[in-house]
Amino acid sequence: MIDVRLLRDTLELTLARDDSFPTMFYERLFTAHPEARALFHRSTPGAQNKMFAQKLTVLVDHLDDPAWLGRELATLAANHASYGVTAAMYPWVGEALLATLREACGDAWTDEAERAWTEAYASLVAAILG
Amino acid sequence: MLAWSLDEPERLGEVLPITGPTSIGRGGPLDDDPAPRTTLHRMRPGSTLAGPPIGSARIGRRQLVLEPRGEDEVHVRSIGPARVRVAGKVITEALARTGEIIEIHNAAVFLVTSRPAELPALGAGTPATFPYGAPDSFGMIGESEPAWKLREAIAFASSTSRHVLVLGESGVGKELAARAVHGLSPRHARPFIARNASTMPEALIDAELFGNVKNYPNPGMADRPGLIGEADESTLFLDEIGDLPEKCQVHMLRVLDGDGEYHRLGEAHARRSSFRLVAATNRSLDSLKHDFLARFTHRIVLPGLTERRDDVPLMLAEILRRTARKNPAIADRFFERRKGEIAEPRLAPDLVVRLLRHPFTHHVRELERLVWLALGTAESDYIGLTPDVERELEQSAESEVDAAELDRDTLARALAEHGRSPTKAAKALGLKNRFVLLRLLKKHGLSVSTEGEQS
Numbered sequence: 306m307i308d309v310r311l312l313r314d315t316l317e318l319t320l321a322r323d324d325s326f327p328t329m330f331y332e333r334l335f336t337a338h339p340e341a342r343a344l345f346h347r348s349t350p351g352a353q354n355k356m357f358a359q360k361l362t363v364l365v366d367h368l369d370d371p372a373w374l375g376r377e378l379a380t381l382a383a384n385h386a387s388y389g390v391t392a393a394m395y396p397w398v399g400e401a402l403l404a405t406l407r408e409a410c411g412d413a414w415t416d417e418a419e420r421a422w423t424e425a426y427a428s429l430v431a432a433i434l435g
Numbered sequence: 436m437l438a439w440s441l442d443e444p445e446r447l448g449e450v451l452p453i454t455g456p457t458s459i460g461r462g463g464p465l466d467d468d469p470a471p472r473t474t475l476h477r478m479r480p481g482s483t484l485a486g487p488p489i490g491s492a493r494i495g496r497r498q499l500v501l502e503p504r505g506e507d508e509v510h511v512r513s514i515g516p517a518r519v520r521v522a523g524k525v526i527t528e529a530l531a532r533t534g535e536i537i538e539i540h541n542a543a544v545f546l547v548t549s550r551p552a553e554l555p556a557l558g559a560g561t562p563a564t565f566p567y568g569a570p571d572s573f574g575m576i577g578e579s580e581p582a583w584k585l586r587e588a589i590a591f592a593s594s595t596s597r598h599v600l601v602l603g604e605s606g607v608g609k610e611l612a613a614r615a616v617h618g619l620s621p622r623h624a625r626p627f628i629a630r631n632a633s634t635m636p637e638a639l640i641d642a643e644l645f646g647n648v649k650n651y652p653n654p655g656m657a658d659r660p661g662l663i664g665e666a667d668e669s670t671l672f673l674d675e676i677g678d679l680p681e682k683c684q685v686h687m688l689r690v691l692d693g694d695g696e697y698h699r700l701g702e703a704h705a706r707r708s709s710f711r712l713v714a715a716t717n718r719s720l721d722s723l724k725h726d727f728l729a730r731f732t733h734r735i736v737l738p739g740l741t742e743r744r745d746d747v748p749l750m751l752a753e754i755l756r757r758t759a760r761k762n763p764a765i766a767d768r769f770f771e772r773r774k775g776e777i778a779e780p781r782l783a784p785d786l787v788v789r790l791l792r793h794p795f796t797h798h799v800r801e802l803e804r805l806v807w808l809a810l811g812t813a814e815s816d817y818i819g820l821t822p823d824v825e826r827e828l829e830q831s832a833e834s835e836v837d838a839a840e841l842d843r844d845t846l847a848r849a850l851a852e853h854g855r856s857p858t859k860a861a862k863a864l865g866l867k868n869r870f871v872l873l874r875l876l877k878k879h880g881l882s883v884s885t886e887g888e889q890s
Binding site for chain 1: 441442461462490491492493495496515516517518540541770771772773774775778779781
């Protein structure tokens with residue numbers, strides 16, 4: 306059972322502590338996988354950062370609402386496919402996300418948080434990839 | 436009232452109705468909310484509609500508890516992860532008065548405003564079918580109570596054929612209001628004739644207004660219908676009517692009566708024009724002769740920006756949108772793009788906060804100038820509070836503070852000492868301009884022409 310409250314608390318803490326959380330995430334992603342940059346040409350970095358933070362937040366807010374989550378993830382899967390996102394890219398994002406959260410949370414990051422985020426991300430990706 | 440939002444800029448102008456203890460936070464209600472939760476609402480005359488839950492990622496699920504204290508104060512308690520400021524100070528608990536600002540750090544700026552729980556339904560003919568916060572079909576912007584009262588007054592005036600006097604300080608949008616009166620009236624299909632009375636040479640004012648036959652009054656003059664003839668079955672807008680010499684005001688009395696009878700200069704027979712005059716002035720009504728003034732059945736008073744601060748963020752957003760549409764370089768530098776389209780501007784909350792507090796004297800025109808100053812002096816790709824903008828705002832604010840300290844006797848003396856010239860008296864008093872002085876005179880129940888007798 307994923308600890309949803311822990312996910313929300315760590316994400317809120319991250320967003321409240323550091324305005325540059327989405328920027329740090331994309332920097333990490335593009336450094337590790339420069340080829341991913343080409344997928345993000347349609348929006349400015351500022352807009353992309355906001356969309357990322359909002360999408361992540363709204364997903365975490367609705368983790369205990371399977372009906373909403375099902376609809377949202379179906380849309381997300383279709384959008385990602387149309388942008389050229391492949392299954393191989395999801396782990397890149399997962400690694401960059403966890404690393405950024407870990408750094409932003411600092412001492413507040415625990416083994417439980419690591420486990421909860423890893424499991425939650427895996428289940429979201431599984432739902433997206435069907 | 437939401438004045439700035441990082442993640443939800445499309446919700447500017449929406450309000451959080453606070454009638455009792457209220458929880459504010461991202462998303463829908465939670466089991467352990469300390470008070471009933473509300474979200475942003477779109478408040479328009481006759482309807483107040485709740486929007487979706489707040490979606491900003493930087494606002495905590497439980498962020499604020501607000502509770503009204505009397506009519507003009509709200510108690511603010513910060514219970515969320517984001518820093519909260521009231522009147523510029525980081526707080527956990529504070530009282531915020533009407534006109535003060537509550538900021539959720541880098542997420543949202545709210546202006547505390549006092550409104551009825553619901554705006555009264557509109558009178559017939561008032562246009563209300565345009566997107567929330569956007570300009571209406573006449574380009575007027577605002578969702579505040581004064582903005583809607585103004586739209587209603589314009590609609591009422593336009594439903595009759597009576598002459599209209601539009602009053603307001605320089606830069607409040609008097610011509611826009613006049614165009615709206617014309618546009619809503621049955622005369623809207625005919626061209627709107629507009630002229631500034633202060634630009635007409637005094638010797639030719641009558642010829643300009645009433646027209647003339649060829650070679651009269653001066654040899655070589657072509658014959659012309661005059662503004663009154665041109666505006667037959669339409670609307671004549673005369674700006675700066677307060678600058679019209681008294682004798683010209685007298686000349687207009689007859690044509691302003693019901694039958695619109697007038698003579699072209701040099702012509703024996705009378706003509707008739709079914710025109711409606713919409714005149715505007717930023718001067719005291721004492722500048723108009725009382726019988727001329729009496730011909731204006733409707734008076735529409737345009738509020739200044741300080742009386743409708745709620746609309747400043749909407750105007751700012753529209754000025755920026757318009758600027759970006761016309762200037763691709765500005766759009767590229769200062770605006771986000773989403774899926775290839777121009778989206779919201781990168782606008783620093785500090786600038787919005789300062790503009791919300793600014794004592795505007797030239798209103799929309801001044802706001803436009805400040806926006807261009809911010810764009811022109813920006814050092815990055817953000818539109819923010821640059822040192823130049825700050826200096827400009829401080830200078831204006833200082834002059835406003837000084838103005839508040841001037842008493843009735845000082846004003847009366849300055850006017851008397853400067854030949855009753857408001858421009859000279861304002862300069863001598865160190866005021867920003869004559870409009871500040873005229874507003875002070877009004878506040879103290881004085882006027883340019885009669886104040887000497889009263890004091």
